[in-house]
Amino acid sequence: MQRMRALRKTSPDKAEIQQVPVPEPAADQVLLQVSAAALCGTDLHIYRWNAWARGAGIQLPRIMGHECCGEVVAVGENVFGLAIGDKVAVETHLPCGQCLQCRIGEQHICNNLKLFSIHTDGCFAEYTTVPEICARKIPQEISSRVGAIMEPLGTALRSVLESKVAGATVLVTGCGPIGLFAVASASTLGASRILASDVSAPRLEIAGRMGAHRILDPGREDPVEAVLAETGGYGADVVIEASGSITAIQQAFRCLRKGGRVALVGLPSMPLELEIGKAVVFKEAKIIGIHGRTMFDTWTRMENLLVSGKLDVLPAITHVLPLDRWQEGFDLALSGTACKVVFEP
Ligand code: ZN
Numbered sequence: 001m002q003r004m005r006a007l008r009k010t011s012p013d014k015a016e017i018q019q020v021p022v023p024e025p026a027a028d029q030v031l032l033q034v035s036a037a038a039l040c041g042t043d044l045h046i047y048r049w050n051a052w053a054r055g056a057g058i059q060l061p062r063i064m065g066h067e068c069c070g071e072v073v074a075v076g077e078n079v080f081g082l083a084i085g086d087k088v089a090v091e092t093h094l095p096c097g098q099c100l101q102c103r104i105g106e107q108h109i110c111n112n113l114k115l116f117s118i119h120t121d122g123c124f125a126e127y128t129t130v131p132e133i134c135a136r137k138i139p140q141e142i143s144s145r146v147g148a149i150m151e152p153l154g155t156a157l158r159s160v161l162e163s164k165v166a167g168a169t170v171l172v173t174g175c176g177p178i179g180l181f182a183v184a185s186a187s188t189l190g191a192s193r194i195l196a197s198d199v200s201a202p203r204l205e206i207a208g209r210m211g212a213h214r215i216l217d218p219g220r221e222d223p224v225e226a227v228l229a230e231t232g233g234y235g236a237d238v239v240i241e242a243s244g245s246i247t248a249i250q251q252a253f254r255c256l257r258k259g260g261r262v263a264l265v266g267l268p269s270m271p272l273e274l275e276i277g278k279a280v281v282f283k284e285a286k287i288i289g290i291h292g293r294t295m296f297d298t299w300t301r302m303e304n305l306l307v308s309g310k311l312d313v314l315p316a317i318t319h320v321l322p323l324d325r326w327q328e329g330f331d332l333a334l335s336g337t338a339c340k341v342v343f344e345p
Contacts, residue, residue: 006125007326010061012049017324022127027078029129032070032088036148037123039333039341040067041176047330056118065124066092066117069147079132088135089150090123092116093292095133108292124323126345136299142306145317145342150302153313154293156181157302159263162288163238166190171227171236171255174243174266175203177340180210180316182240187211188311195230197223200336209315227255241265246272253279261286316340
């Protein structure tokens with residue numbers, strides 16, 4: 001049996017590169033040779049085995065990683081839409097295909113949703129298997145590195161698409177990868193003015209390069225006052241909340257103009273208090289929850305924008321490392337030094 005190197009979470013306090021068998025694709029799956037795989041905050045939660053990871057239903061040992069790009073090297077007997085040699089990016093929401101949501105075109109929020117690398121083995125490995133429906137064929141002109149970050153980019157792009165940013169003032173709170181991708185997407189989709197907030201100076205610097213007109217550090221200035229000052233006292237038309245910080249979420253509603261739209265992308269670690277009357281009802285705030293990408297409208301638009309050159313996300317990829325140096329990549333991400341880390345197996 002052919003073997004491969006894979007980064008496995010083996011126990012609550014350990015992750016390591018191991019030699020494991022190359023997986024066989026099931027009838028509805030393809031086998032990918034991974035060309036690039038990106039590190040996500042979720043991987044860090046699993047690595048540290050925090051409260052979220054302990055409660056996520058992950059069975060160890062598990063191959064880590066879910067954001068990836070690869071080449072199809074084998075197909076299951078019921079796969080008809082993909083062929084050996086196709087370049088694909090992976091959609092990580094694995095739908096059941098049978099439930100109400102799946103039948104009305106909302107498979108990305110399937111009632112029986114499974115997540116790649118949570119409920120299955122992931123892609124920090126030389127090979128990985130994914131269901132055909134989640135292997136999105138992409139054009140060769142999209143590089144493997146960009147292919148590997150299409151999953152988080154799609155989340156950001158969708159938050160911007162759904163909050164209608166053309167001609168609008170947009171505030172992006174949190175400039176991790178998703179926030180930075182939201183800044184770039186808002187710029188591409190015609191936002192007239194983009195404000196971006198984060199407590200990390202290097203991330204704010206990248207936000208400036210990706211299209212933010214005004215960067216603000218909540219550690220140095222009051223973000224609500226700053227946004228109101230920038231918008232004639234009205235507040236931003238759109239807020240994309242990508243930090244998951246409870247304070248930032250509460251402030252997002254104070255930064256929003258009456259009638260404005262808030263896209264919530266970041267995940268807070270606990271319940272939070274919000275004065276619904278003031279923050280939502282009297283303000284007529286439109287709240288849009290975003291869990292991933294629509295399958296596959298978001299993917300199609302994202303691909304078109306990347307191929308046309310209108311959407312540039314490369315500044316957010318700060319480190320590219322061989323998979324053997326995974327520890328270094330995880331440490332860089334945990335320390336906040338890195339933005340997006342991409343591994344090449
Ligand atoms: Zn379903």
